[in-house]
Amino acid sequence: MNWRRRRQLGQLLRFSLLGVVLIVFIFPFYWMLRTSILPTQMIYESTALIPQGFTLEHYGRVIDQGFLTPVRNSLITAVGTTILTTVVSLFAAFSILRYRYPGRRRAAQLVLLTYMFPHVALIIPMYMLAASLGLLESPITLIVVHTMLALPFCVWILQSFLMDIPRELEEAALVEGASEVGAFLRITVPQAKPGIIAAGTFAYIMSWGEYMFAYVLLTDSDAFTVPVALESLLSGYVIEWGILAAASVLATLPVLALFWLMAKYLGEGIAKGTGVV
């Protein structure tokens, strides 16, 4: 049957292409992983796909060199950013959708404005501001900056999730005697859970990987976050790729923890935001 053969060929093509796509996306990381467990000698000699040797010395040295400190710093910053961003953007999205007050439109536009901004323009003024407040090495500065960076996106996502929650659900709670705050906490928030997760994971991943502001605002190497620490490894005279690979793997692990959540909720979150889903 011509029709059936065509289907089969189609499927074959489809899965082949998918295979190629998978390789393209995953291979680089596989290579880094492989490099990180290869003895130094072999790193520079072999380009075999399957690692011919195994060692954990690179990881050992990376940790000895104090790499866990930036990891801890990044974790603090990322978690702080996630919490702050999620709460602030949830409030803002809810406010814009459910209330009417003068300046509401302006507020919504201001949030969007943040998005189109060349943030690179802010690094020096931000540095000077933080310096004058004595907050240069504190994670607070970076948390606030990261929140600013994540806000427009998170407000946008949450707005579209909140829009899907029928007002009647909240009204029913009001009629049953809940206060406005009560209705918000008991009804709106649980209903908006997917949106909150989408926004939260975005904030976390963005904060973890943010390099520019972190580089400028953290000058003391004890306060470095992971991207900054990685870059400092890169800019030495001699680049030790084994260590770099191990550090890269370590840098990625905390992000992978939320990976699955992100895949599940973020795509849908953005699609909702474009007003379609």
Place this chain on the structure above:
Amino acid sequence: MAKITLENLRKEYGSLTAVDGIDLTIADGSYTMILGPSGCGKSTTLRMLAGLEQPTDGDVYIDDARVTDVPPGDRNLSMVFQSLALWDHKTVRENIGFGLKMEGVAEAERNAAIDEIASLLQISEKLEQSPAALSGGQQQRVALGRSLVREPDVILLDEPLSSLDAKLQLEMRATLSKIHKEIGTTFVHVTHDQEDAMSIADEIILMNDGEVVQHGAPMELFDAPTEEFVADFIGTPGMNLLDGTVSDGAVDLGGVALTPAAETIAEHPGSAVRVGVRPNRIYPADAAPDTANTLAAEVTLVETFGDSRWYYLDVGIGEELVMKSADTAVFGTLAEGDAVSVCIGSEDIHLFDATSGRALSAA
């Protein structure tokens, strides 16, 4: 149990007037339905009653206490929403018990009350599930349960039956009726479906364009409509309405004359009127031979609804009359194309002013 008074209640949205200053009293313990076409203001009125909308003007009184400024949660009423507004992140039990929880009732007491209501509504086995896992009819009963368990003064319903299929609708009407008889709380139910109203309500408030058109018992609206709008809206099918002119003690429909009860046309010689006859008040001549109005008709269409039939009759005036009957013994053999003589009792002829729509009647 409470009576409700609405005083000069008005709601405007910008330049749009949704509710135009209405005055109403809803009797304590009655099942009152607010009926009307889309956009007539019935839902808005209900929501102002609930406290979910603030009136632009006027007041709401529950049992003579002014509640216009009282938040919805403090008015001791409950509401069943059109979409049911069940929270699917909570269990059925938590849905029903939410209001009690907000009142601070202890868990044991709450659960007792919930269990009682659930068994009354036959949803006891579903208590620990999410409403999302239930069928449409079961979800309806959960929403009903939530509204009953707090024993409020008034129960509001906003088109709760609109999204149900026909069979479920009939079941729910019976359920609502039964519950009302058992607990006797004041029910205020908004609907656009006049069949709902005719079957359940003690009192109907018919609204159109933000105003109350007629307020009374269902049969009052059916038999004595005060306006053409009422006559047309109520009844399945609605009243037959035709154009006519009053002349010589009868009404001329354009070649065919009908003689209504003498008092009805006494004071309106020469007026252009709208003539109304209920479909179920038209009979074949041999079934009720002693009436003043007999017309020759030809059956153009028969619609069968199981046990009742609608006959479309051509009586020679351009527009068709619909005759309705459930009595197949009398009408059994009438088919399309048949000629038949039909009569209409003079007291069954309603007249309405052609311009204002108001019913013309004895002074």
Place this chain on the structure above:
Amino acid sequence: MVGIALVAPAILVILIALVLPFIDAIRASTLNRVTGEFVGLEHYLWLFTDGPFWGSLRRSLLWTVGNLVLQGAAGIGVALLLQWHFRGRDAIRTVILLPFVVPSAVTAITWRWLLNTTYGPLNSWLVDFGVIAGSFNPLNDPLTALGGVVLINTWRWTPLVALVVFAVLQTIPREEYEAARMEGAGYLREFWHVTYPHLSNSLAVLGLLGFLLTFNIFDLVWLLTAGGPVDATNTLAVLIYDVAFAMRNIGRGTAISVVLFVLLFAFVIGYFQQEEFKEGGQFE
């Protein structure tokens, strides 16, 4: 009112982290970096006449458009491959997000290692298979550097685009495809008549957001090539950093920033006036 209280924290954050520093930046753009005295529009003048502005602008545009086109095509392509259900699809859908979730610093390191002329696998395999004559790192060649970073950035963002397009595809009613199939449509026709119309709205919004976001990207470019070689990848964002930070000329750097902001702002206004924007809820 409650509404104002709820939106206040967001506004506060933006004021502190964005508006305030930016106003300061505008102020700085009118000062001489060394002496701190007011020099008016001198920096702006330098920017437009003497400076590297135009070259960087050109590169930024190439960078942005290149990224958008490639990411769009690849993203839609991948989403289409995932469109119809198969076993393991959810797992694959999760895994392909990898390039996006990983910190850009790691991405930069990874690709620099992969493209390494001496030790990197890509070069060694391509040479071994006779595909290219000699080892070659596109990032080191002024002619190919911009293309190289565009490709790497595309690699990074395509998964996200694919995921979003995928979510949109899920909302297309299956019946529309079935109807098309009954009318004899093949795969391409199905795409053109069913899939594309449903996608186009989202694509417009994504396009705008993508443009703004991509235009301003700094970290990946900097970490890969630091603007080189020989300015080949010196986009506006990189230029600003270079001038303001590396060369320590705050005045000029902030002047470029102000101009960049005005440009993007004008672009967005123009976009909205032209585009009949659906009620996306943002400006409600």
